[in-house]
Amino acid sequence: MPGKRRPWRKELKKQQRKRKRQNVAITRDRLLEEEEARKLKDCAYQQFLKQQELLEAQKLREIERLHDAEEEAWLRRDLLAHRQFRIQQQQRAAAEVAIRVKQEKELIAKLAEEQQRHVEREKREAAATVEFEEIMKCMERFLNNGGEPPPELRRVVESRPGQKLCALYERTNCCRYGPSCINNHRRPLLSNIIVVRHFFMHPLLEEENEHPEYANADGNLELSEQDLSEAYNEFFEDVVPEFEVFGYIQNFRAIRNTLRHLRGHVFVEYMEERSALKTFIKLQGRYYAGKQLNVEFANIQTWRSAICGT
Ligand SMILES: [Zn+2]
Structure with a gap:
Protein backbone atom coordinates (compact mmCIF):
# COMPACT_ATOMS: atom_id res chain seq x y z
CA MET A 1 0.00 0.00 0.00
CA PRO A 2 2.58 2.58 -1.06
CA GLY A 3 -0.17 5.15 -1.81
CA LYS A 4 -1.37 5.12 1.85
CA ARG A 5 2.08 5.45 3.38
CA ARG A 6 3.00 8.62 1.59
CA PRO A 7 0.92 11.13 3.69
CA TRP A 8 2.16 9.58 6.87
CA ARG A 9 5.75 9.92 5.73
CA LYS A 10 5.12 13.49 4.64
CA GLU A 11 3.71 14.35 8.06
CA LEU A 12 6.64 12.62 9.74
CA LYS A 13 9.09 14.61 7.61
CA LYS A 14 7.26 17.79 8.49
CA GLN A 15 7.41 16.99 12.19
CA GLN A 16 11.12 16.19 11.87
CA ARG A 17 11.79 19.54 10.11
CA LYS A 18 9.84 21.37 12.79
CA ARG A 19 11.74 19.72 15.61
CA LYS A 20 14.97 20.49 13.80
CA ARG A 21 14.03 24.18 13.48
CA GLN A 22 13.04 24.30 17.17
CA ASN A 23 16.31 22.71 18.18
CA VAL A 24 18.23 25.19 16.02
CA ALA A 25 16.32 28.08 17.62
CA ILE A 26 16.87 26.78 21.15
CA THR A 27 20.54 26.32 20.41
CA ARG A 28 20.77 29.85 18.91
CA ASP A 29 18.97 31.43 21.91
CA ARG A 30 21.19 29.53 24.31
CA LEU A 31 24.28 30.65 22.41
CA LEU A 32 23.04 34.25 22.43
CA GLU A 33 22.32 34.10 26.16
CA GLU A 34 25.74 32.65 26.77
CA GLU A 35 27.26 35.32 24.55
CA GLU A 36 25.31 38.04 26.43
CA ALA A 37 26.35 36.63 29.78
CA ARG A 38 29.91 36.50 28.59
CA LYS A 39 29.71 40.08 27.32
CA LEU A 40 28.16 41.29 30.59
CA LYS A 41 31.14 39.95 32.37
CA ASP A 42 33.34 41.75 29.84
CA CYS A 43 34.49 45.22 31.10
CA ALA A 44 34.70 46.70 27.60
CA TYR A 45 31.19 45.59 26.88
CA GLN A 46 30.04 47.15 30.16
CA GLN A 47 31.64 50.39 29.06
CA PHE A 48 30.04 50.09 25.66
CA LEU A 49 26.60 49.68 27.26
CA LYS A 50 27.18 52.67 29.51
CA GLN A 51 28.25 54.71 26.52
CA GLN A 52 25.13 53.60 24.67
CA GLU A 53 23.03 54.68 27.65
CA LEU A 54 24.77 58.06 27.70
CA LEU A 55 24.25 58.47 23.97
CA GLU A 56 20.58 57.54 24.36
CA ALA A 57 20.17 60.04 27.19
CA GLN A 58 21.93 62.69 25.11
CA LYS A 59 19.66 61.92 22.20
CA LEU A 60 16.59 62.27 24.44
CA ARG A 61 17.89 65.57 25.83
CA GLU A 62 18.48 66.81 22.26
CA ILE A 63 14.94 65.82 21.27
CA GLU A 64 13.64 67.57 24.38
CA ARG A 65 15.73 70.66 23.63
CA LEU A 66 14.48 70.77 20.03
CA HIS A 67 10.92 70.36 21.24
CA ASP A 68 11.38 73.17 23.77
CA ALA A 69 12.97 75.40 21.13
CA GLU A 70 10.12 74.69 18.73
CA GLU A 71 7.55 75.43 21.41
CA GLU A 72 9.33 78.64 22.33
CA ALA A 73 9.47 79.67 18.67
CA TRP A 74 5.76 78.91 18.33
CA LEU A 75 5.03 80.99 21.44
CA ARG A 76 7.14 83.82 20.07
CA ARG A 77 5.28 83.66 16.74
CA ASP A 78 1.95 83.58 18.58
CA LEU A 79 2.96 86.55 20.70
CA LEU A 80 4.15 88.42 17.62
CA ALA A 81 0.90 87.67 15.80
CA HIS A 82 -1.07 88.92 18.81
CA ARG A 83 1.06 92.03 18.98
CA GLN A 84 0.64 92.67 15.25
CA PHE A 85 -3.11 92.14 15.55
CA ARG A 86 -3.24 94.64 18.43
CA ILE A 87 -1.14 97.13 16.43
CA GLN A 88 -3.42 96.72 13.39
CA GLN A 89 -6.46 97.18 15.62
CA GLN A 90 -4.94 100.35 17.07
CA GLN A 91 -4.04 101.56 13.58
CA ARG A 92 -7.58 100.88 12.34
CA ALA A 93 -9.05 102.66 15.34
CA ALA A 94 -6.66 105.59 14.82
CA ALA A 95 -7.58 105.73 11.11
CA GLU A 96 -11.30 105.72 11.98
CA VAL A 97 -10.75 108.51 14.50
CA ALA A 98 -8.74 110.46 11.90
CA ILE A 99 -11.55 110.03 9.34
CA ARG A 100 -14.15 111.13 11.90
CA VAL A 101 -12.06 114.15 12.87
CA LYS A 102 -11.56 115.01 9.18
CA GLN A 103 -15.29 114.64 8.47
CA GLU A 104 -16.15 116.79 11.48
CA LYS A 105 -13.65 119.42 10.35
CA GLU A 106 -15.07 119.33 6.82
CA LEU A 107 -18.60 119.63 8.19
CA ILE A 108 -17.60 122.55 10.39
CA ALA A 109 -15.84 124.20 7.43
CA LYS A 110 -18.87 123.58 5.22
CA LEU A 111 -21.23 125.03 7.82
CA ALA A 112 -18.94 128.03 8.26
CA GLU A 113 -18.82 128.44 4.48
CA GLU A 114 -22.60 128.22 4.24
CA GLN A 115 -22.93 130.70 7.08
CA GLN A 116 -20.48 133.00 5.31
CA ARG A 117 -22.40 132.65 2.05
CA HIS A 118 -25.65 133.33 3.89
CA VAL A 119 -24.17 136.46 5.48
CA GLU A 120 -22.79 137.59 2.12
CA ARG A 121 -26.11 136.90 0.40
CA GLU A 122 -27.92 138.91 3.05
CA LYS A 123 -25.39 141.71 2.62
CA ARG A 124 -25.85 141.62 -1.16
CA GLU A 125 -29.63 141.58 -0.79
CA ALA A 126 -29.51 144.47 1.67
CA ALA A 127 -27.17 146.38 -0.67
CA ALA A 128 -29.44 145.56 -3.62
CA THR A 129 -32.47 146.81 -1.68
CA VAL A 130 -30.65 150.04 -0.81
CA GLU A 131 -29.50 150.37 -4.41
CA PHE A 132 -33.01 149.65 -5.71
CA GLU A 133 -34.49 152.28 -3.39
CA GLU A 134 -31.83 154.77 -4.49
CA ILE A 135 -32.58 154.05 -8.13
CA MET A 136 -36.31 154.39 -7.54
CA LYS A 137 -35.67 157.76 -5.86
CA CYS A 138 -33.51 158.81 -8.82
CA MET A 139 -36.24 157.69 -11.21
CA GLU A 140 -38.88 159.63 -9.29
CA ARG A 141 -36.65 162.73 -9.22
CA PHE A 142 -36.07 162.38 -12.95
CA LEU A 143 -39.81 162.03 -13.56
CA ASN A 144 -40.81 164.92 -11.34
CA ASN A 145 -38.01 167.42 -11.90
CA GLY A 146 -37.51 167.11 -15.64
CA GLY A 147 -34.18 167.71 -17.31
CA GLU A 148 -31.62 165.08 -18.30
CA PRO A 149 -31.50 161.70 -16.51
CA PRO A 150 -29.02 161.63 -13.60
CA PRO A 151 -25.77 159.67 -14.14
CA GLU A 152 -27.02 156.95 -11.75
CA LEU A 153 -29.65 156.01 -14.36
CA ARG A 154 -27.10 155.87 -17.15
ZN1 LIG B 1 -26.97 134.66 -23.23
Whole structure:
Protein backbone atom coordinates (compact mmCIF):
# COMPACT_ATOMS: atom_id res chain seq x y z
CA MET A 1 0.00 0.00 0.00
CA PRO A 2 2.58 2.58 -1.06
CA GLY A 3 -0.17 5.15 -1.81
CA LYS A 4 -1.37 5.12 1.85
CA ARG A 5 2.08 5.45 3.38
CA ARG A 6 3.00 8.62 1.59
CA PRO A 7 0.92 11.13 3.69
CA TRP A 8 2.16 9.58 6.87
CA ARG A 9 5.75 9.92 5.73
CA LYS A 10 5.12 13.49 4.64
CA GLU A 11 3.71 14.35 8.06
CA LEU A 12 6.64 12.62 9.74
CA LYS A 13 9.09 14.61 7.61
CA LYS A 14 7.26 17.79 8.49
CA GLN A 15 7.41 16.99 12.19
CA GLN A 16 11.12 16.19 11.87
CA ARG A 17 11.79 19.54 10.11
CA LYS A 18 9.84 21.37 12.79
CA ARG A 19 11.74 19.72 15.61
CA LYS A 20 14.97 20.49 13.80
CA ARG A 21 14.03 24.18 13.48
CA GLN A 22 13.04 24.30 17.17
CA ASN A 23 16.31 22.71 18.18
CA VAL A 24 18.23 25.19 16.02
CA ALA A 25 16.32 28.08 17.62
CA ILE A 26 16.87 26.78 21.15
CA THR A 27 20.54 26.32 20.41
CA ARG A 28 20.77 29.85 18.91
CA ASP A 29 18.97 31.43 21.91
CA ARG A 30 21.19 29.53 24.31
CA LEU A 31 24.28 30.65 22.41
CA LEU A 32 23.04 34.25 22.43
CA GLU A 33 22.32 34.10 26.16
CA GLU A 34 25.74 32.65 26.77
CA GLU A 35 27.26 35.32 24.55
CA GLU A 36 25.31 38.04 26.43
CA ALA A 37 26.35 36.63 29.78
CA ARG A 38 29.91 36.50 28.59
CA LYS A 39 29.71 40.08 27.32
CA LEU A 40 28.16 41.29 30.59
CA LYS A 41 31.14 39.95 32.37
CA ASP A 42 33.34 41.75 29.84
CA CYS A 43 34.49 45.22 31.10
CA ALA A 44 34.70 46.70 27.60
CA TYR A 45 31.19 45.59 26.88
CA GLN A 46 30.04 47.15 30.16
CA GLN A 47 31.64 50.39 29.06
CA PHE A 48 30.04 50.09 25.66
CA LEU A 49 26.60 49.68 27.26
CA LYS A 50 27.18 52.67 29.51
CA GLN A 51 28.25 54.71 26.52
CA GLN A 52 25.13 53.60 24.67
CA GLU A 53 23.03 54.68 27.65
CA LEU A 54 24.77 58.06 27.70
CA LEU A 55 24.25 58.47 23.97
CA GLU A 56 20.58 57.54 24.36
CA ALA A 57 20.17 60.04 27.19
CA GLN A 58 21.93 62.69 25.11
CA LYS A 59 19.66 61.92 22.20
CA LEU A 60 16.59 62.27 24.44
CA ARG A 61 17.89 65.57 25.83
CA GLU A 62 18.48 66.81 22.26
CA ILE A 63 14.94 65.82 21.27
CA GLU A 64 13.64 67.57 24.38
CA ARG A 65 15.73 70.66 23.63
CA LEU A 66 14.48 70.77 20.03
CA HIS A 67 10.92 70.36 21.24
CA ASP A 68 11.38 73.17 23.77
CA ALA A 69 12.97 75.40 21.13
CA GLU A 70 10.12 74.69 18.73
CA GLU A 71 7.55 75.43 21.41
CA GLU A 72 9.33 78.64 22.33
CA ALA A 73 9.47 79.67 18.67
CA TRP A 74 5.76 78.91 18.33
CA LEU A 75 5.03 80.99 21.44
CA ARG A 76 7.14 83.82 20.07
CA ARG A 77 5.28 83.66 16.74
CA ASP A 78 1.95 83.58 18.58
CA LEU A 79 2.96 86.55 20.70
CA LEU A 80 4.15 88.42 17.62
CA ALA A 81 0.90 87.67 15.80
CA HIS A 82 -1.07 88.92 18.81
CA ARG A 83 1.06 92.03 18.98
CA GLN A 84 0.64 92.67 15.25
CA PHE A 85 -3.11 92.14 15.55
CA ARG A 86 -3.24 94.64 18.43
CA ILE A 87 -1.14 97.13 16.43
CA GLN A 88 -3.42 96.72 13.39
CA GLN A 89 -6.46 97.18 15.62
CA GLN A 90 -4.94 100.35 17.07
CA GLN A 91 -4.04 101.56 13.58
CA ARG A 92 -7.58 100.88 12.34
CA ALA A 93 -9.05 102.66 15.34
CA ALA A 94 -6.66 105.59 14.82
CA ALA A 95 -7.58 105.73 11.11
CA GLU A 96 -11.30 105.72 11.98
CA VAL A 97 -10.75 108.51 14.50
CA ALA A 98 -8.74 110.46 11.90
CA ILE A 99 -11.55 110.03 9.34
CA ARG A 100 -14.15 111.13 11.90
CA VAL A 101 -12.06 114.15 12.87
CA LYS A 102 -11.56 115.01 9.18
CA GLN A 103 -15.29 114.64 8.47
CA GLU A 104 -16.15 116.79 11.48
CA LYS A 105 -13.65 119.42 10.35
CA GLU A 106 -15.07 119.33 6.82
CA LEU A 107 -18.60 119.63 8.19
CA ILE A 108 -17.60 122.55 10.39
CA ALA A 109 -15.84 124.20 7.43
CA LYS A 110 -18.87 123.58 5.22
CA LEU A 111 -21.23 125.03 7.82
CA ALA A 112 -18.94 128.03 8.26
CA GLU A 113 -18.82 128.44 4.48
CA GLU A 114 -22.60 128.22 4.24
CA GLN A 115 -22.93 130.70 7.08
CA GLN A 116 -20.48 133.00 5.31
CA ARG A 117 -22.40 132.65 2.05
CA HIS A 118 -25.65 133.33 3.89
CA VAL A 119 -24.17 136.46 5.48
CA GLU A 120 -22.79 137.59 2.12
CA ARG A 121 -26.11 136.90 0.40
CA GLU A 122 -27.92 138.91 3.05
CA LYS A 123 -25.39 141.71 2.62
CA ARG A 124 -25.85 141.62 -1.16
CA GLU A 125 -29.63 141.58 -0.79
CA ALA A 126 -29.51 144.47 1.67
CA ALA A 127 -27.17 146.38 -0.67
CA ALA A 128 -29.44 145.56 -3.62
CA THR A 129 -32.47 146.81 -1.68
CA VAL A 130 -30.65 150.04 -0.81
CA GLU A 131 -29.50 150.37 -4.41
CA PHE A 132 -33.01 149.65 -5.71
CA GLU A 133 -34.49 152.28 -3.39
CA GLU A 134 -31.83 154.77 -4.49
CA ILE A 135 -32.58 154.05 -8.13
CA MET A 136 -36.31 154.39 -7.54
CA LYS A 137 -35.67 157.76 -5.86
CA CYS A 138 -33.51 158.81 -8.82
CA MET A 139 -36.24 157.69 -11.21
CA GLU A 140 -38.88 159.63 -9.29
CA ARG A 141 -36.65 162.73 -9.22
CA PHE A 142 -36.07 162.38 -12.95
CA LEU A 143 -39.81 162.03 -13.56
CA ASN A 144 -40.81 164.92 -11.34
CA ASN A 145 -38.01 167.42 -11.90
CA GLY A 146 -37.51 167.11 -15.64
CA GLY A 147 -34.18 167.71 -17.31
CA GLU A 148 -31.62 165.08 -18.30
CA PRO A 149 -31.50 161.70 -16.51
CA PRO A 150 -29.02 161.63 -13.60
CA PRO A 151 -25.77 159.67 -14.14
CA GLU A 152 -27.02 156.95 -11.75
CA LEU A 153 -29.65 156.01 -14.36
CA ARG A 154 -27.10 155.87 -17.15
CA ARG A 155 -25.63 152.71 -15.70
CA VAL A 156 -25.70 149.41 -17.53
CA VAL A 157 -26.60 146.34 -15.49
CA GLU A 158 -24.41 143.33 -16.27
CA SER A 159 -25.26 139.71 -15.42
CA ARG A 160 -21.62 138.55 -15.50
CA PRO A 161 -19.25 141.52 -15.50
CA GLY A 162 -15.94 140.80 -17.19
CA GLN A 163 -17.26 137.82 -19.14
CA LYS A 164 -17.70 137.63 -22.90
CA LEU A 165 -20.78 139.48 -24.12
CA CYS A 166 -23.73 137.29 -25.14
CA ALA A 167 -24.10 138.03 -28.86
CA LEU A 168 -27.76 137.00 -28.95
CA TYR A 169 -28.67 139.14 -25.95
CA GLU A 170 -26.78 142.11 -27.40
CA ARG A 171 -28.79 141.77 -30.61
CA THR A 172 -32.24 140.84 -29.30
CA ASN A 173 -32.22 141.54 -25.52
CA CYS A 174 -33.23 137.89 -25.14
CA CYS A 175 -31.30 134.66 -24.62
CA ARG A 176 -32.47 131.07 -24.56
CA TYR A 177 -30.39 130.41 -21.43
CA GLY A 178 -31.84 133.31 -19.46
CA PRO A 179 -30.00 134.19 -16.22
CA SER A 180 -28.02 130.93 -16.35
CA CYS A 181 -26.23 131.96 -19.57
CA ILE A 182 -22.46 131.80 -19.08
CA ASN A 183 -21.98 134.98 -21.11
CA ASN A 184 -22.58 138.54 -20.00
CA HIS A 185 -26.05 140.05 -20.51
CA ARG A 186 -26.07 143.84 -20.49
CA ARG A 187 -29.23 145.86 -20.09
CA PRO A 188 -29.67 149.57 -19.51
CA LEU A 189 -31.09 150.91 -16.27
CA LEU A 190 -32.99 153.45 -18.33
CA SER A 191 -33.82 153.61 -22.02
CA ASN A 192 -36.51 154.93 -24.33
CA ILE A 193 -37.30 151.32 -25.33
CA ILE A 194 -39.08 148.83 -23.11
CA VAL A 195 -39.69 145.15 -23.67
CA VAL A 196 -42.63 143.23 -22.21
CA ARG A 197 -41.75 139.55 -22.40
CA HIS A 198 -44.27 136.97 -23.67
CA PHE A 199 -46.91 139.67 -23.95
CA PHE A 200 -48.62 138.82 -27.25
CA MET A 201 -49.42 135.11 -27.20
CA HIS A 202 -51.32 133.12 -29.81
CA PRO A 203 -51.73 129.35 -30.38
CA LEU A 204 -49.84 129.65 -33.66
CA LEU A 205 -46.83 130.97 -31.74
CA GLU A 206 -46.95 127.94 -29.47
CA GLU A 207 -45.90 125.73 -32.39
CA GLU A 208 -42.25 124.86 -32.34
CA ASN A 209 -41.69 125.87 -36.01
CA GLU A 210 -39.13 128.57 -35.96
CA HIS A 211 -40.57 130.56 -38.83
CA PRO A 212 -44.05 129.31 -39.68
CA GLU A 213 -44.39 131.92 -42.39
CA TYR A 214 -41.72 130.03 -44.33
CA ALA A 215 -43.53 126.72 -44.02
CA ASN A 216 -45.54 125.37 -46.94
CA ALA A 217 -48.76 127.32 -46.92
CA ASP A 218 -51.91 125.29 -47.06
CA GLY A 219 -55.52 126.22 -46.39
CA ASN A 220 -55.34 125.73 -42.65
CA LEU A 221 -52.10 127.59 -42.29
CA GLU A 222 -53.50 130.49 -44.32
CA LEU A 223 -56.52 130.49 -42.06
CA SER A 224 -54.27 130.37 -38.97
CA GLU A 225 -52.12 133.13 -40.35
CA GLN A 226 -55.28 135.16 -40.82
CA ASP A 227 -56.36 134.32 -37.29
CA LEU A 228 -52.97 135.38 -35.99
CA SER A 229 -53.11 138.60 -37.96
CA GLU A 230 -56.60 139.43 -36.67
CA ALA A 231 -55.62 138.57 -33.11
CA TYR A 232 -52.55 140.78 -33.36
CA ASN A 233 -54.58 143.70 -34.76
CA GLU A 234 -57.01 143.32 -31.88
CA PHE A 235 -54.13 143.15 -29.40
CA PHE A 236 -52.49 146.18 -31.03
CA GLU A 237 -55.67 148.28 -30.86
CA ASP A 238 -56.27 147.23 -27.29
CA VAL A 239 -52.76 147.68 -25.94
CA VAL A 240 -51.27 150.64 -27.80
CA PRO A 241 -53.62 153.21 -26.20
CA GLU A 242 -52.59 151.85 -22.78
CA PHE A 243 -48.96 152.58 -23.63
CA GLU A 244 -49.62 155.86 -25.40
CA VAL A 245 -50.90 157.25 -22.12
CA PHE A 246 -47.26 157.57 -21.05
CA GLY A 247 -45.91 159.31 -24.14
CA TYR A 248 -45.46 159.34 -27.87
CA ILE A 249 -44.64 155.90 -29.31
CA GLN A 250 -42.18 155.71 -32.19
CA ASN A 251 -42.24 151.95 -32.63
CA PHE A 252 -44.47 149.15 -31.38
CA ARG A 253 -43.28 145.70 -32.39
CA ALA A 254 -44.13 142.17 -31.34
CA ILE A 255 -41.89 139.21 -32.02
CA ARG A 256 -43.74 136.44 -33.75
CA ASN A 257 -40.85 134.01 -33.52
CA THR A 258 -42.04 130.70 -32.07
CA LEU A 259 -38.82 129.99 -30.17
CA ARG A 260 -39.71 129.68 -26.51
CA HIS A 261 -37.34 132.42 -25.35
CA LEU A 262 -38.45 134.89 -28.03
CA ARG A 263 -42.13 134.28 -28.62
CA GLY A 264 -44.56 137.10 -27.97
CA HIS A 265 -42.04 139.69 -26.75
CA VAL A 266 -43.34 143.21 -27.34
CA PHE A 267 -40.96 146.15 -27.78
CA VAL A 268 -42.22 149.70 -27.34
CA GLU A 269 -39.96 152.54 -28.40
CA TYR A 270 -40.92 155.92 -27.00
CA MET A 271 -39.76 159.27 -28.19
CA GLU A 272 -38.56 160.07 -24.67
CA GLU A 273 -36.91 158.04 -21.95
CA ARG A 274 -39.23 159.66 -19.41
CA SER A 275 -42.24 158.05 -21.13
CA ALA A 276 -40.56 154.63 -21.04
CA LEU A 277 -39.79 155.15 -17.36
CA LYS A 278 -43.42 156.01 -16.61
CA THR A 279 -44.51 152.83 -18.39
CA PHE A 280 -41.92 150.82 -16.45
CA ILE A 281 -43.15 152.17 -13.11
CA LYS A 282 -46.87 152.00 -13.84
CA LEU A 283 -47.13 148.69 -15.68
CA GLN A 284 -44.48 146.60 -13.93
CA GLY A 285 -46.23 143.66 -12.27
CA ARG A 286 -49.69 144.68 -13.56
CA TYR A 287 -51.94 142.03 -15.08
CA TYR A 288 -53.12 141.90 -18.69
CA ALA A 289 -55.44 139.09 -19.84
CA GLY A 290 -54.61 137.12 -16.71
CA LYS A 291 -50.85 137.44 -17.28
CA GLN A 292 -48.53 139.44 -15.02
CA LEU A 293 -46.44 141.89 -17.02
CA ASN A 294 -42.66 141.79 -16.87
CA VAL A 295 -41.36 145.14 -18.11
CA GLU A 296 -37.66 145.77 -18.75
CA PHE A 297 -35.65 148.46 -20.44
CA ALA A 298 -34.08 147.36 -23.69
CA ASN A 299 -31.14 148.44 -25.76
CA ILE A 300 -31.76 147.65 -29.41
CA GLN A 301 -29.10 148.52 -31.99
CA THR A 302 -31.22 147.84 -35.08
CA TRP A 303 -34.78 146.57 -35.26
CA ARG A 304 -33.88 144.41 -38.24
CA SER A 305 -31.44 142.28 -36.25
CA ALA A 306 -33.51 142.35 -33.07
CA ILE A 307 -36.88 141.28 -34.37
CA CYS A 308 -37.56 138.08 -36.24
CA GLY A 309 -40.87 137.97 -38.07
CA THR A 310 -42.59 141.08 -36.71
ZN1 LIG B 1 -26.97 134.66 -23.23
